Amino acid sequence: MSRIAVTPRISLEESELVEEFLRASGAGGQNIQKVETAVQLRFDIARSPSLPEAVRERLLRLGGRRVTKDGVLVITAQRHRTQDRNREDARERLLALIREAAIPPPPPRRPTRPTLGSRERRLEGKAKRGDVKRLRGRPERD
Template identity: 45%
Template sequence: MEDVQIAPGVSLPASALQERAIRSPGPGGQNVNKVATAVELRARLDALVGLDDGARLRLSAARDRRLLDDGTFLIQAHRHRTLERNRADARQRLIAFIQRFLVPPTLRVATRPTRASQRRRVEQKKARGQVKRLRQERPGGD
């Protein structure tokens, strides 16, 4: 097994990966019951090389059911019929998961509503209130 290149300067050593072939769930006839074509990939994310502190913090704070309590990331790949394609799929999903945390999220800049949008909002509220007033029954009417 070889190291997984996540991004330029960021990689996961092969020693931090554990791969196991398992039987694939779901339909498939006799072949699915006797051949282990699905892949279970476990990756120790604390072994990532070249990860800055911010990305490491975002990664540890991630809420994902595939992230186990001991810091191991677990992927089960069984989309494809062959072991090789499932192995490649599991690695691609691992890379995509880690890459999400490399770029810090952009912070929202608070802005004030424009005067025109405030005016439109008030006009809509007045129109809605007028509709409700017209629906009310008035004493002394029909």
């Protein structure tokens, strides 16, 4: 079986992807009504041996409404006129989603207090700005 490279550390087995072809909806005349060009790609996130646990959890969250209760991600592609292009589109969208899930979230920011020096510099800047504005006013009379 062949493997599909997602990231340098993650690759999927070809057998983990289930493709089903169906008729696309919308305008398109005879081609749409007769030819099954749309692709429905299914990927079982919950049972995939290729995904690390952290990536699996993030992918389930990122999938949103496209993930079934059983943890299966369903991607439907029908943008293009040919089955091959829609198949490529669905696979590329799946890989993009997995790549996004593979990026670990940044650590939470720890709130810090401003240093004494930074507070003094801020106040000096405000004082200078106030002086500039005061000097713009009318001159005082003697």
